[in-house]
Amino acid sequence: MDDIKIIELLKSDKQDKAFLKLYKNYPQVEKLILSKGGSKEDAKDVFQEALIIFYEKVMGTDFKLTSAIATYVYSVSRFIWKDQLIKRKANHTTVLSFEFTSEEESEFQKAIEKEEKFKQLEGVLTQIGEKCLQLLKLFYYDGLKMKDIASKIGLKSEKVAKNQKYKCLERAKSKVSSL
Amino acid sequence: MPKTRSTNASKEPSQKLVHYNVVLLFTLKQRAIRKELENIQLIEKYLRNELSSKDKIAFDEKLKSDTKLQKEVELQKEVIRGVERIGVKKSIQTASRRYHNRRRGFFLGLFVAVIVSGVVGINHLNNSPEPTEIISKDVVEITTNDTEQQPEESEPVVEVLDEQETNSELVSLPKKKFQYFSINSSKDETITGAEGTEITFKANSFNVPKNSAIKIRLKEYYKMSDIAFSNLTTETSDGKLLETGGMVFVDALVNNKKADLKKNTFFDIKFPFDKKKKDMLLFDGKTKNKSIVWEESEVFEIEVFEENIVEERVDEVYTIVEQMPEFVGGREKLFEFLGKNTKYPAGAKALGISGKVYVNFMIDNKGEISDVKVLRGVHPLLDREAIRMVESMPNWSPGLQRGKPTNVSYNLPINFKLDGFTSTYTPEQIKLYNDSLIEAQNRDIESNLFKDDGVAEEKNSKDGKIAKADINYYVLSGSKLGWINCDRFLGRGNLNLTIKLDEKNTDVKLIFHRIKSLMSGYNSGLISKFGRIPSGEKVTLFAIKYVDNKPFVCLLETKTSREVINLEFEELTKEKLKDVTKKINQI
Numbered sequence: 001m002d003d004i005k006i007i008e009l010l011k012s013d014k015q016d017k018a019f020l021k022l023y024k025n026y027p028q029v030e031k032l033i034l035s036k037g038g039s040k041e042d043a044k045d046v047f048q049e050a051l052i053i054f055y056e057k058v059m060g061t062d063f064k065l066t067s068a069i070a071t072y073v074y075s076v077s078r079f080i081w082k083d084q085l086i087k088r089k090a091n092h093t094t095v096l097s098f099e100f101t102s103e104e105e106s107e108f109q110k111a112i113e114k115e116e117k118f119k120q121l122e123g124v125l126t127q128i129g130e131k132c133l134q135l136l137k138l139f140y141y142d143g144l145k146m147k148d149i150a151s152k153i154g155l156k157s158e159k160v161a162k163n164q165k166y167k168c169l170e171r172a173k174s175k176v177s178s179l
Numbered sequence: 180m181p182k183t184r185s186t187n188a189s190k191e192p193s194q195k196l197v198h199y200n201v202v203l204l205f206t207l208k209q210r211a212i213r214k215e216l217e218n219i220q221l222i223e224k225y226l227r228n229e230l231s232s233k234d235k236i237a238f239d240e241k242l243k244s245d246t247k248l249q250k251e252v253e254l255q256k257e258v259i260r261g262v263e264r265i266g267v268k269k270s271i272q273t274a275s276r277r278y279h280n281r282r283r284g285f286f287l288g289l290f291v292a293v294i295v296s297g298v299v300g301i302n303h304l305n306n307s308p309e310p311t312e313i314i315s316k317d318v319v320e321i322t323t324n325d326t327e328q329q330p331e332e333s334e335p336v337v338e339v340l341d342e343q344e345t346n347s348e349l350v351s352l353p354k355k356k357f358q359y360f361s362i363n364s365s366k367d368e369t370i371t372g373a374e375g376t377e378i379t380f381k382a383n384s385f386n387v388p389k390n391s392a393i394k395i396r397l398k399e400y401y402k403m404s405d406i407a408f409s410n411l412t413t414e415t416s417d418g419k420l421l422e423t424g425g426m427v428f429v430d431a432l433v434n435n436k437k438a439d440l441k442k443n444t445f446f447d448i449k450f451p452f453d454k455k456k457k458d459m460l461l462f463d464g465k466t467k468n469k470s471i472v473w474e475e476s477e478v479f480e481i482e483v484f485e486e487n488i489v490e491e492r493v494d495e496v497y498t499i500v501e502q503m504p505e506f507v508g509g510r511e512k513l514f515e516f517l518g519k520n521t522k523y524p525a526g527a528k529a530l531g532i533s534g535k536v537y538v539n540f541m542i543d544n545k546g547e548i549s550d551v552k553v554l555r556g557v558h559p560l561l562d563r564e565a566i567r568m569v570e571s572m573p574n575w576s577p578g579l580q581r582g583k584p585t586n587v588s589y590n591l592p593i594n595f596k597l598d599g600f601t602s603t604y605t606p607e608q609i610k611l612y613n614d615s616l617i618e619a620q621n622r623d624i625e626s627n628l629f630k631d632d633g634v635a636e637e638k639n640s641k642d643g644k645i646a647k648a649d650i651n652y653y654v655l656s657g658s659k660l661g662w663i664n665c666d667r668f669l670g671r672g673n674l675n676l677t678i679k680l681d682e683k684n685t686d687v688k689l690i691f692h693r694i695k696s697l698m699s700g701y702n703s704g705l706i707s708k709f710g711r712i713p714s715g716e717k718v719t720l721f722a723i724k725y726v727d728n729k730p731f732v733c734l735l736e737t738k739t740s741r742e743v744i745n746l747e748f749e750e751l752t753k754e755k756l757k758d759v760t761k762k763i764n765q766i
Binding site: 015016019020022023026044047048051052055118121122124125126133136137140141142163166167169170172173176177 | 215216219220223251254255257258259260261262263264265266267268269270271272273274275277278279
């Protein structure tokens, strides 16, 4: 099953591949958004947002695949777009044309609120400087070894990179604590 | 030798004391940073499950009762979560780009072309006499400094701009001109700027051949109008607000090419001031959104990283030390020991070499000293003597962690002075050292441990020997040329100040009355914003815009509130400029 493979990829640090596969669901979402008063740019944004919410769901502790990924991504996209329309104060009938079960409603609403918080967190982290952020990303997200990171971003040695990492963590912590 | 000590101390106490404070500052600050970093390292190992089972149990135990540690752990987890999220988003964006490119059959080449033409467009904009011109001159300097372009390329640009100003009929904001100084690279040299900045370069500080003629370029910004008319702010790169004690731009040229300081070389910089404020620190400038913002000078980082104070050897030992090691008998005995046992190397005396040697060593769990090395030396002769002296010290009482002796890395500055004795510590200084150490320990890291020399002034004024010049300066050391700022941190509020604009290209500055501080507005569309401002604060807004190349300015005094502010502009005439300058400087 393709769905299971995608989830395996997401969980095994091959996110790039997984996301590219997930994009096969994009045309459907684009069609939806275009038909509900949005632009292609809106569709791109909504879909990216939907993917990250899906990712968070997969990485959550109690994740179970209960529906096809395509269905889930499509529903989340719909919900995000509805939320956007409300925020943009679009006319009522368009907004009302979106229906969700109460379960979906509460799950998606929570996810969107969580996203808002994450956006703040990401915002302050970008303030620690590009190089710091790159170093931390290479280590924590891409899972590279300190030695490789050092040569990748032009630091003298593994030791220097390690020390720099702690320094960057310190900077990031002071930023995040101000949230 | 103790005999000569007291007489010497009364002869010239001020100079010594001032320098002494600077030395003290560095060690304390270093220690605070090191401790913080070690703490982070420990938490990191805990989170990544890299602690030995014994250490893990100890950490868990501590975590149960220590709420501060709990918070730190949570914070660190949050950071990692955030970093991962940024990574995920990047992956999604990459996927999006690949997907859409594939779908539309885009070629990468097309992308490149678009980007390049975009850059050209921006450059073009910068060269046109649009409002960006207000700042273009200073930006040129920054690029020179950062990208190591050769100054001869940028210099003519600056001059051309100046010419344009004088030739045109238009009144424009006055710009700071460079002051030039010539120094010899192989001598100790001090330059003094027109507004009182004093910078001292030690002999052979630059990466140039011996006896090179070095041209030092300096711009000083003390007056609020000078700061407001430039692209300077008093914000840090991470959005903290600073109160300024003066800003300068300084760099060095040899044959019109940029000359760099040697690695780990420091220069002393004195900022004159009228009202003494505590906690002044050095900051380096960086450009952000066309304005210059500040980053705490990396003076300390260099030592932390290059000397590997956070080292792998801490693996087997606890990295948070509850009690620092101590010289048996305390600091007074330590200074006595140093005073008695240091021999000024004859060669160094003959050559007239003096200065501070920073020594780092390890005090192991038995109190034995090992691993003695020089962090920042003066001359091999003095460095060697400093090492010899530290190695000859008796055992210390070791540092304790949870009551158990542990290995600790320790820094000690040793001051070699050329007046017959080596240790320059008088009883007053020892007391001062103790006081400041206690004070420093009581303060948090953010407030940054600067003990200003005001105390020195009081303690020694009975001698009546202090030159006024030594007191009315902030004395700091730096290791990086370019934009330098003498500042202290200030807290921020939570008000967003919004200003309505009628012209996109308007530059708005916010000047505080209570403190010497200035922010640059962030424009989006026809709105200029200032974030996280204290509410009810008396401020002056200074704005400038260009209509048909003519400058219009607005000066508005107000109190910060949620209300949207409208600006009324007047054309900038000579009288208006005079008036504006005067008003800004009266703030």
